[in-house]
Amino acid sequence: MSAFTFSLASLLLITLSLSGLRAQSATFYFVDIGHGNVTFVVSPSGETMLLDCGGPPQTVNRIARFVEQNNIKKIDYMVISHFENDHMGAAAELSKRIPIHHWVDHGESVTYNKSDEWWKLRRGPWARAGMGLQDNANFDRYKAARSTGKHIVVKAGDKVPVKGLDVVVVTAEGEPIAKPLPGAGQPNPACANTPVLAEDDAEDGQSVGVVAGLGKFKFAYLGDLSWQPSRRLFCPENKVGNVDAYLVTHHAQVMTSELGDYYAGLSCCSAAEVKGLNPRVAFVSMGSQGHKFGTGDAMKRVMEVVGNDLWQTEKIVGGGEAGLNGPDDQLANIGGPPQEKVPYIKMEARADGSFQVTNSRNGFSKSYPAR
Ligand SMILES: [Zn+2]
Numbered sequence: 197m198s199a200f201t202f203s204l205a206s207l208l209l210i211t212l213s214l215s216g217l218r219a220q221s222a223t224f225y226f227v228d229i230g231h232g233n234v235t236f237v238v239s240p241s242g243e244t245m246l247l248d249c250g251g252p253p254q255t256v257n258r259i260a261r262f263v264e265q266n267n268i269k270k271i272d273y274m275v276i277s278h279f280e281n282d283h284m285g286a287a288a289e290l291s292k293r294i295p296i297h298h299w300v301d302h303g304e305s306v307t308y309n310k311s312d313e314w315w316k317l318r319r320g321p322w323a324r325a326g327m328g329l330q331d332n333a334n335f336d337r338y339k340a341a342r343s344t345g346k347h348i349v350v351k352a353g354d355k356v357p358v359k360g361l362d363v364v365v366v367t368a369e370g371e372p373i374a375k376p377l378p379g380a381g382q383p384n385p386a387c388a389n390t391p392v393l394a395e396d397d398a399e400d401g402q403s404v405g406v407v408a409g410l411g412k413f414k415f416a417y418l419g420d421l422s423w424q425p426s427r428r429l430f431c432p433e434n435k436v437g438n439v440d441a442y443l444v445t446h447h448a449q450v451m452t453s454e455l456g457d458y459y460a461g462l463s464c465c466s467a468a469e470v471k472g473l474n475p476r477v478a479f480v481s482m483g484s485q486g487h488k489f490g491t492g493d494a495m496k497r498v499m500e501v502v503g504n505d506l507w508q509t510e511k512i513v514g515g516g517e518a519g520l521n522g523p524d525d526q527l528a529n530i531g532g533p534p535q536e537k538v539p540y541i542k543m544e545a546r547a548d549g550s551f552q553v554t555n556s557r558n559g560f561s562k563s564y565p566a567r
Contacts, residue, residue, distance in 0.1 A: 220547035222361060222410045225266065226443065228509035228529045228539040229258045231483035232282025235417065235443060236268060237408060241360030243272040246296075247406070247417050247443075249287040250483065253337075256289035262538040263294055271296045273348075273358055275406065277419025278399040279305040279335050282483065288341035299342040300356055302368045302404050303349040305335045306397065318398050320455055350404055362409040366436055367421060370401050372429040377407065380437030387431035390468035393453075394461035396422035400446065405429070407436060411547025412566065414439040416473055420446040423461045430468040440551065440564075441543060442475035444498055447482040449489035465494050470501050476564055477505040477553060479541060480512075480522075488512065495520040505562075507541045507553055525560040526553075 225236040232250020239245070249259070262268075274296050276284045290296070308331070315327040350356065352373045356363040366373050375381075395401070403419030416439045418426065426445065429435055446464035453460035478498050482489050490512035499506060499520065506522030510529040521527060528539035537556065545551040549566040 220411060222408075222413075222545050224415060224441075224543040224545065225262075226479045226481050226507070226509050226528075226541045226543075227259070227262050228481070229255050229262070229286070229483065231255055232285065233277075233419075233443070233447070233481050233483075234259060234262075235481075236262075236266070237358075237361070238268070239358050239360035240410070241358075243359045243361075244268060244270060245273040245275060245356065245358050245361070245363065245408075246271045247275050248277055248283040248419065249274060249290055250282045250285065252281050252285045253289050254286075256286040256293065258538055259286055259290055260293045262540065265537060268294070270294060273298045273300055273356055275356060275404060276301040276338075277403040277405070277417075278302065279307070279338065279402075280399050280420070281334055283419065284338050285334065288337045291341045291344060296345050298346045298348055300348045300350055300404070301342075302351075302402050305331075305399060306402055307331050307399050308335055318458060320459070356406065358408075360410075364407050364409070365404055366407055366416075367403065367405040367418065367425055367429050370425040370428075372425070372435055376433065376435040377437055380435055381433050382437075383432060384430055384434040384468050384472050386467040386471035387427075390427055390431060390466040392427065393423045393463070394457040395424050396458070396461050400462055401425050407439060410545055412549035413441075413545040413547065413551060415441045415443075415543075415545070416475070417443045418445045418469075421464070422446075423463050423466060426464075426466055426469045430466070430472040434468075434472040436473060438474045440475060440545070440549065441477050441479070442470075442473050443479045443481060444494065445469065447489040448480050448491060448494040448498065450491040450493040463494075465497055467497060470497050475502060477507065477543075477551075478502045479507050479509070479543075481509040482512070483510070490521075492520060505564075507555070509539065509541060525558060526555055528555055528557050530557070 223238040227234040233248040235247040237245040316323040400420040401422040403421040405418035450463040451459040554561040
């Protein structure tokens with residue numbers, strides 16, 4: 197082979213591998229559907245994963261509109277972190293509008309067939325008569341829809357087999373992965389500032405938490421994981437390690453023990469979790485029409501790590517318990533009349549670890565180079 201043909205061949209190879217790397221991008225959409233969490237993930241393979249399907253059944257119109265506006269035709273894997281309405285409520289209705297191939301969750305609801313007395317102890321001021329029956333009806337509706345697709349029950353350590361992504365379940369049913377993720381497992385100094393609190397035996401604590409990876413890039417989503425199961429995941433050693441991006445657990449909600457020890461144990465995002473993950477960017481999603489959180493304490497803990505790199509599907513409003521907000525340009529829904537285009541924050545991640553985040557409201561965008 198002459199030197200000339202050799203260099204042509206290597207040029208071609210370099211060009212091919214560069215375009216291969218560029219094509220290796222995954223898109224994450226954090227959507228303001230009005231109530232709860234919805235994150236759509238489009239893998240480089242074209243397969244799609246939906247992380248939670250938040251909102252009561254009536255929010256389905258908003259999710260369906262988002263799906264249509266963004267040309268999503270099917271959901272290959274729908275991962276439901278836990279069986280509460282702000283995470284699974286719209287799933288059954290959505291399955292009538294768009295094909296859902298695999299339903300991934302932790303199996304059965306631990307709150308099924310619980311008495312009003314049981315609920316009273318766990319929901320205190322928010323408990324209502326008939327709460328148990330309503331909870332049963334919600335889960336029955338979800339289960340009936342789930343039976344129309346393939347059901348996958350996951351435990352910590354399992355993978356969600358989305359083609360083109362590496363999706364590892366790091367916690368489920370309150371149990372962490374037995375072995376740390378590759379490169380993780382170091383002692384976590386922030387455990388010293390993360391006290392032991394009460395256990396949560398309702399659904400939040402059962403949350404299926406995942407780390408979705410693409411090459412060097414990693415994104416963590418832990419649903420509404422309560423304090424103690426999170427502590428088991430991050431203490432005494434950090435079993436997850438650092439990630440690039442993190443959707444703040446449990447809508448950035450911290451509860452004080454004034455209501456009782458049980459409530460403090462429902463709080464999110466301990467120092468051990470946030471410092472252990474050490475993300476470059478964080479996202480907060482609550483729902484602009486209900487279930488508003490973003491408690492000051494939680495937001496401060498997150499900002500201590502990510503600084504201004506905090507993006508929100510909606511602005512946190514109100515006084516008292518309401519927390520801080522990220523920079524205005526990085527909030528998708530800032531109130532006002534309902535928008536025709538469903539607000540979202542989009543993250544495009546590449547295998548080299550670089551990513552870009554964009555706000556649908558104003559097109560404001562920031563690039564994060566590979567480390
Ligand atoms: Zn929730």
